[in-house]
Amino acid sequence: MMRQKVKEGGKRGISINMLVFILGILICASLLTYIIPAGQFDVNPETKALIPGTYHAVEQTPVNLWNALRNIFTGMTNSAKVMSIVIFMGGALKVIISTGAVEEFLNWAIYKLQKKGIAVIVPLMVILFSVLSAYGGNDSFFAFTVIGVAVAAKMGLDPIAGMAMTYFATSVGFAGALKGRTLVAQGIAEVPLYSGAGWRTVWLFVITGLAVAYALWYCFRVKKNPARSFMDNTDWIVGGPQGDIKKELFNPMSLLVIVITAGSFILNAVMGVLKGWTYPEQVAVLLIASTVCGLLYRKSPTEIAESFAKGCQSMGFVAFIIGLGGAIALTMTQGNILHTMVNAVAAPLMHVNKGFGTIAMFW
Template sequence: MTQSHVDSYSPPVSLQDKGQSPYLLLFIILVLAAIATWIIPAGVYDYETRDGIKFAVKGSLHAVAQSGVYPLEIFTAIAKGMVKQASIIFLILFTGGVLAVIEKTGAIATALNSLSHSTKLSDKWLVLIFAAIFGLLGTTGVVVNAVVAFVPIGLLIARSMGLPPILGASLVYLTCAAGFNVAILNPATTGLTQHLAQLPLFSGMLLRSITCLLFIITAAAYLIWSIRRTRQLGFLRPTQETSGKDVLNVTGRHKWILAITVLALILFIAGTIQFHWGTNEMSAMFILLTIIVGLIGRLSGSEIANTFLTGCSKLVKGAFIVGMAAAISLVLQQGNVLDPIVGSLSNLLEPVPIHAATLGMFISAALIHFGISSGSGESALLIPIFSPLGDNLGLTRQVMVQAVLLGEGIVNCMNPTSGVLMAVLATAGVPYGKWLRFVAPVIAIWFVICVIMLLIGVAINWGPF
């Protein structure tokens, strides 16, 4: 496989656009929310501020005058939602920009291409290396939708190892999903959800990191077991001779780019802990990283700028979904019906043990994700409801955020409305039914891990609040 094969790959348009548009679904919900402002009796909670964070006062819900939202206000709410979530929208766009520049330098693709031609590594070590690389790329948000572009490398390795394509696709996609599903440093998922819940950016990292590690270990162990079982069925590793012209050498420049990218992430973690950095600082770091990586990669100023903007454009749909979903919350708040909805849910769940309520949020988020395949859109829709609900139930916002994130994540690898999953399966030539049977044991174990970790979060009153 040559460099151009990896860098230029993109899923067919029919695969990218497959399924119902989340914008259409969110707009329908937005219209229904506006209608609800004329039907649901209006009411508001009293709020108190503690350490700069607003909390609803339990039992303070009281009726106010009905203030239904008019049709024209539906559309102004969309614009207001975009403005309200501007900082996180631009962070998502800048994430796409910096990743496009890193990809343009060929550092990641070249390193993986070189690894794919190795004849000295055993099955076990190849799986562990891929799990470490793609787990890290997934959990930091470096490779998300772009994971499809790396599937051909997994297929190449599977061929060289004498393994079926489903294992080749899994080497890349399943390990990446294991990291992404418990995103430690992904601004578009964890960063956004915590921002909406008014939590410090990337707080609660220890328990989340343990959960992510368990996800990655599960995926790696299952792949090692699957390969071993496949060998027993007669799929032997053939003797291969590496063609020198197909191997891309990892240069010192590539190593510098990868090292600086990792260093930037480490510095940001330190900054969030020591100086409480947030979305603006991370956006600034991405711009600086773009310039440094581009210069090391010997890109011209125009190439850096154009590649950055092209990368931003690829995430416009996902970024704007955040504003669209925020419009729903604004309409409900404007009509003073969000608090009554929360109050009704609180009354319904109050007799339920807090552990069961947490798992209810987790399962609800998972089911909703089948309809809204955008994690950022779903978070923007659910968090304004779940935050005060959790406050009323005595649930910390950190646990509530994790319940939503894990609910979204557990569905990703089996969601038929996911364009990324469908593109991966089409690239590998794997039927959806076959994939579902293959991945079911992993998802089942992940589900158990999610339940255990959420219950631990409730037990330790996982915070900071």
């Protein structure tokens, strides 16, 4: 279940496989159905929403381990819609990333900006990675951290500054995303796809602005006094990446691919609000967009299909984990402990400001 890994300096850490971890939670959920008192809220028959103040105790209905394991299949079938969009998104984005257009455009942008001052290059890189990640990126964007570290070295900054311009900015973009992760989350929550898109866009710019301010603060801090680096040493001054960033000529096709990718998500968001587009339309638009991007870079239909298949394979395990999550929820529902847990968390928050209550629920 767990294994020890020796880290640098002789320290040992614990590594837990995600599949083992989720299965462990499923087993715990089964055991908790014997311990936590059973209870339920009344449910609005029209909206299916829980009715506050109606929680009441019901007969204990524990779910044994055998039935909890049986719930894995049911949980996966119940989560089929979300699992399907996750796998498809992985395939479509893999086709787009495999063209090399995103990497090509980023390399060109970084090459053109490398001689600019901190006040120019840091904000532009944070904004670039944040927006690209919000509208069309995936986890492969983290690979650009190496480029960010190289750019930071050219400006006399530490590797953490390079991570701030790429890895950190990418995470910020994911947080304000209007694409894959939003679709998955809203699908799980069973709310209209792209609902709140306007506020999410505003929030994206707000958190990106805060990210820019924080990155600038840190970069100027290190530039002024390298000893103040969070790395606790200045070894990076000598040992960091050296040399010029590789020259990259601007390819209009790379920008076109980025525009098509971002445009497909924007189109889905707008039509989701105006015409009620859901998963079937999302899939059709993304299939067209990814295919067009592949053809623009002269990929054959076979190459596009192979890239799509690889992207689907990479998301297969993620989809399976989502199915396991459905099994956990199903086990707690059958054991009538889910509403008890919700009541225990929500009841104390009924007497506080909604804004603070929302934050408390998040934690």
